[in-house]
Every structure is written in C-alpha cells, then in structure tokens.
Amino acid sequence: MQLYDHPDNPVPAGAVCQQVTTPDGIRLRTARWMPDRSPLKGTVTLLQGRAEFIEKYFETVADLRARGFAVVTFDWRGQGGSERLLSNPARGHVDDFADFVTDLDTVMDKVSLASMPGPHHVLAHSTGGAVLLLAAGRLRTRIERAVLSAPLLGLGKVGLPQGLICPLSAALSAVGFGTAFVPGGKARLDIPFEGNPLTCDEFRFRRNAAVLSAHPELEVGGPTIDWLAAACRAMKRFFEPDFGPSLQLPVLLVASTGDQVVSPRASERFARQTRSCRYVEIAGARHELLMEDDFHRDQFLAAFDAFVSDGEPAGAWSL
Numbered sequence: 001m002q003l004y005d006h007p008d009n010p011v012p013a014g015a016v017c018q019q020v021t022t023p024d025g026i027r028l029r030t031a032r033w034m035p036d037r038s039p040l041k042g043t044v045t046l047l048q049g050r051a052e053f054i055e056k057y058f059e060t061v062a063d064l065r066a067r068g069f070a071v072v073t074f075d076w077r078g079q080g081g082s083e084r085l086l087s088n089p090a091r092g093h094v095d096d097f098a099d100f101v102t103d104l105d106t107v108m109d110k111v112s113l114a115s116m117p118g119p120h121h122v123l124a125h126s127t128g129g130a131v132l133l134l135a136a137g138r139l140r141t142r143i144e145r146a147v148l149s150a151p152l153l154g155l156g157k158v159g160l161p162q163g164l165i166c167p168l169s170a171a172l173s174a175v176g177f178g179t180a181f182v183p184g185g186k187a188r189l190d191i192p193f194e195g196n197p198l199t200c201d202e203f204r205f206r207r208n209a210a211v212l213s214a215h216p217e218l219e220v221g222g223p224t225i226d227w228l229a230a231a232c233r234a235m236k237r238f239f240e241p242d243f244g245p246s247l248q249l250p251v252l253l254v255a256s257t258g259d260q261v262v263s264p265r266a267s268e269r270f271a272r273q274t275r276s277c278r279y280v281e282i283a284g285a286r287h288e289l290l291m292e293d294d295f296h297r298d299q300f301l302a303a304f305d306a307f308v309s310d311g312e313p314a315g316a317w318s319l
Contacts, residue, residue, distance in 0.1 A: 001029040029081035030074040043116040046073040047128030053080030053218040079220045090187035090221040097234045100131040122146040136249040154266025166232035178226035185222025197260040201293040244274035252307040256285035
C-alpha cells in the first residue's frame with residue numbers, strides 16, 4: 001500500500017503509509033503525519049465520506065498540520081486503497097455500518113492512539129460523520145471533540161423520498177439483490193463540473209478527478225443496495241428517542257444550505273435534540289465543504305478552529 005503523488009496534489013512531506021488489519025481480516029490503508037509547526041495541539045483523525053480516498057484530503061492534511069495538529073486518515077473498507085469487498089471492485093459495498101465502526105476502532109487503536117500525540121479529535125465528512133456518531137459511545141473516553149462536515153443523517157434530494165427509498169432497499173436486500181448497484185448506479189462517478197452537487201470550486205473538483213484518472217484503482221462507483229440499506233438503518237438509529245440524549249461526546253455539526261446529497265434539516269433536527277451538539281450552517285455551500293471554494297471552506301475551518309479550542313463544558317453549550 002502506498003500514497004500517490006500528482007503534480008496538482010503532492011503527497012505532504014513526512015507521510016507514513018501503513019497497512020492495518022481489522023479483527024475480521026480486512027486490510028486498511030492508513031496514513032499519518034506529524035505537524036509541521038509548534039506548539040503541538042494534538043492529533044486529528046480524519047474520516048472520509050463514501051467513495052473517497054486519502055489523496056483527496058492532502059490539502060486538508062496540510063491545513064491541519066499548519067495549525068499544529070498531527071493527522072491520521074485512512075480508507076474505509078471497500079474504497080480507496082483499502083481491501084475491496086466484492087469481486088467487482090467498482091461497487092461501493094458494506095453489509096452494515098457496524099463494519100465501518102470496526103474500521104474506525106482498528107485505526108484508533110493501532111495508529112492514532114498507538115503512535116500519535118494527544119489530545120485526540122476527529123474531523124469527519126458525510127458517511128464518516130455517521131460512523132463517528134455510531135461509535136461515539138466507545139470513543140467518549142478516547143477523543144476530546146468531533147467536528148462533522150455534512151454528516152449523513154438524512155438523504156438529500158436524491159429522487160424518491162427517504163420514506164420510500166429505505167423500505168425498498170431493505171426489501172431488495174432481503175430477496176438477494178444486496179450486492180447490485182442501486183438503480184441508476186454505475187461503475188464510475190464521472191459527473192461533469194457543471195451542475196455537480198459536490199462543490200462550487202472548479203479547481204478542486206478537477207484536481208480530484210485528475211488523481212482518479214491517473215490512479216483509477218482508487219475509484220469506487222455507486223453504492224450497492226446493501227450499502228444503502230445499511231445507511232438507512234444507521235439514519236433511523238440516530239433519531240430513536242434514546243440516541244441524542246445519550247450522546248456525551250462534544251460534537252459540532254456543520255451543514256450546507258445548498259447540500260443536495262444529505263439533508264441539512266436532518267442535521268439541524270439532530271442537533272436540537274442532542275445536548276452535547278452545536279450546529280452551524282454555511283449558506284450557499286454544497287455537500288463537500290472541505291472541497292469547496294475558499295469563501296465557504298474558510299468558514300468551515302474557522303468553525304473547526306473555534307470548536308476544538310473551546311473549553312466550555314458540554315452542559316454550557318447552546319445552539
């Protein structure tokens with residue numbers, strides 16, 4: 001396992017790329033960096049969204065290191081440079097989001113906590129935010145704070161309403177179609193920049209596409225029906241009566257008003273029922289806040305900076 005350089009996206013200096021194996025035998029690609037300035041502020045473990053890969057976050061790694069943080073990141077099972085789960089590696093698959101929690105536990109235990117300085121924080125995007133929330137109970141004593149970028153708490157404008165998509169995906173999974181692409185899914189996510197739902201920033205959009213063009217082995221296409229059914233079960237869990245009140249980990253949810261991939265209203269609703277959460281909404285941004293133009297991206301980073309340096313106890317927070 002290695003990291004891939006590109007002229008527009010060089011590997012940040014000092015990278016250590018390491019393979020770790022989960023308890024159920026899945027090989028994960030991880031990378032870590034020490035900060036490039038002092039004083040040392042601790043470590044941020046960076047959790048990607050669905051279909052993403054370590055190289056996509058090199059710019060964010062550099063931003064965090066410049067702030068004095070060490071950084072750990074990795075590819076979830078089934079995507080990027082980690083082990084794929086199906087004979088068709090283009091299908092974005094998982095049986096249950098509990099498997100992603102296993103990935104996170106493994107990287108925290110074998111890399112972040114084993115090799116990197118505290119205090120520990122998490123920065124998570126989209127699917128990564130959902131996994132962080134599912135793992136929050138066991139992480140409460142291991143990390144200080146978590147910042148979630150456009151977390152997957154509800155589906156955005158994806159065609160059918162979530163109330164139909166979720167039972168349909170469960171039914172299709174139950175009758176043996178779980179490893180098929182969701183209807184309309186395909187092996188490549190080769191969407192044009194014009195009208196894309198991810199970012200307003202053309203340079204960052206094309207930079208990420210160029211990395212995949214040079215290294216297509218990192219790419220994963222649409223999700224499988226099992227992946228979607230697993231996501232639906234996770235989203236349902238977040239709004240069960242006991243989930244929000246039981247969350248003790250300090251969390252900042254940052255949503256985008258222009259997000260069509262996940263629902264900003266679901267994030268707002270979750271934050272309002274969860275005492276340990278703060279909520280920030282960035283007007284006009286699309287789904288990938290860390291890939292957005294500087295105007296929107298800088299707002300996200302400012303919210304991150306303020307939250308991780310905030311010493312208020314959870315009980316003193318307000319929305």
